[in-house]
Amino acid sequence: MNENTRKSLMIIVERAVRPVRAGEARKLHMREELLAHLTAIFEDEVARCNDEHVAMQQAQIRFGDPHKLAKELQQSVPILNRIRYLLEIASFKPDDSWLQLIGKYLLGTLIMVAILVLLLLIGLSLDGRSMAWKIMAFEIRFYILAKVMPIIMGFMMLGILFIDRLRKTFFSQGSRLLGARAAIDIIISFFAFPVLAFINYAVQTGDLTGSLKFFYEGCMIAPVAPLLFILMARQYDREMRAQEEWKNLEIDE
Amino acid sequence: MKSIEGDKLRGHLETLILSVLERGDAHGLEILRRLEVLGCGLLRLKEGSLYPALYRLEESGKIKGFWEDEPHGRRGARRRFYRLTNKGKRDLAKGREAWQSFVQVIGSIVGAQT
Numbered sequence: 001m002n003e004n005t006r007k008s009l010m011i012i013v014e015r016a017v018r019p020v021r022a023g024e025a026r027k028l029h030m031r032e033e034l035l036a037h038l039t040a041i042f043e044d045e046v047a048r049c050n051d052e053h054v055a056m057q058q059a060q061i062r063f064g065d066p067h068k069l070a071k072e073l074q075q076s077v078p079i080l081n082r083i084r085y086l087l088e089i090a091s092f093k094p095d096d097s098w099l100q101l102i103g104k105y106l107l108g109t110l111i112m113v114a115i116l117v118l119l120l121l122i123g124l125s126l127d128g129r130s131m132a133w134k135i136m137a138f139e140i141r142f143y144i145l146a147k148v149m150p151i152i153m154g155f156m157m158l159g160i161l162f163i164d165r166l167r168k169t170f171f172s173q174g175s176r177l178l179g180a181r182a183a184i185d186i187i188i189s190f191f192a193f194p195v196l197a198f199i200n201y202a203v204q205t206g207d208l209t210g211s212l213k214f215f216y217e218g219c220m221i222a223p224v225a226p227l228l229f230i231l232m233a234r235q236y237d238r239e240m241r242a243q244e245e246w247k248n249l250e251i252d253e
Numbered sequence: 254m255k256s257i258e259g260d261k262l263r264g265h266l267e268t269l270i271l272s273v274l275e276r277g278d279a280h281g282l283e284i285l286r287r288l289e290v291l292g293c294g295l296l297r298l299k300e301g302s303l304y305p306a307l308y309r310l311e312e313s314g315k316i317k318g319f320w321e322d323e324p325h326g327r328r329g330a331r332r333r334f335y336r337l338t339n340k341g342k343r344d345l346a347k348g349r350e351a352w353q354s355f356v357q358v359i360g361s362i363v364g365a366q367t
């Protein structure tokens with residue numbers, strides 16, 4: 001089977017799968033399975049009529065209307081996977097514009113704080129101690145949450161951007177591995193954990209000297225951090241490659 | 254005999270799949286082939302429609318899916334095989350019972366000649 005035929009079969013599959021609101025992993029699973037099936041029926045038809053054009057039409061008829069199939073596939077997506085789909089939309093992506101990243105950062109921080117405050121209120125309401133104690137406990141915890149959550153969200157955003165940078169440095173097809181860039185990335189990976197630990201504690205307490213202890217502790221895992229980051233970048237690269245081939249298909253009829 | 258189209262199979266497709274998988278593990282196309290043979294070529298199903306039913310069955314734990322290790326032939330895409338679970342076997346037994354009583358009741362009404 002030549003590449004054009006494979007692309008044509010992929011387009012038929014993609015027409016059914018792209019509109020489905022489900023997590024990317026689930027959609028990839030659908031794509032691969034449906035493509036294997038459609039390829040098999042196409043080969044069946046080629047063996048029968050010995051004409052690829054007619055075989056393609058017959059395979060399409062046997063496969064069914066992609067729009068109808070998309071609706072049926074959507075109904076088979078469980079509620080947790082639909083939530084995952086929403087989370088994937090809201091999560092940071094390397095190709096987001098700065099405006100999108102800032103919007104997602106603010107919204108994500110707000111939602112996380114709101115959820116944690118709600119859980120905190122529920123927890124305190126179940127506690128048998130006095131109201132004065134509850135108010136004080138809430139204030140302290142809220143203060144910590146309001147400080148910590150923006151930092152965590154910031155780390156998440158920077159983490160994704162950095163993993164994407166590593167992916168481009170070490171795994172990008174066609175691009176030469178640039179020694180200086182790779183060296184800088186490894187140095188950043190090496191210091192990432194100590195610096196983040198230092199910043200996190202310093203922002204929470206304002207105690208720079210005390211925060212140095214966390215910097216030193218972060219240094220203990222620093223030697224393995226570059227390897228860890230590169231492995232994550234490799235995994236991310238595999239996922240991106242698998243998705244990109246499908247996402248680049250033009251499926252308009 | 255007239256063929257049975259996909260819409261008429263709605264509601265029965267999942268039990269049909271379970272009973273086909275009772276004969277052994279199979280991938281989507283093999284399930285359809287078995288359905289075709291067992292239905293004497295009279296079951297007409299749009300082949301893509303099989304998969305949403307398989308996903309629902311897998312989600313509810315009645316079947317378990319697993320990928321083949323290597324892509325089949327030169328196709329480049331792996332096939333996914335399905336196996337009936339114990340829950341699926343119990344559900345199939347219930348489905349058979351329900352089908353028997355459905356045929357008995359409806360058959361006695363529709364099939365009765367006046």
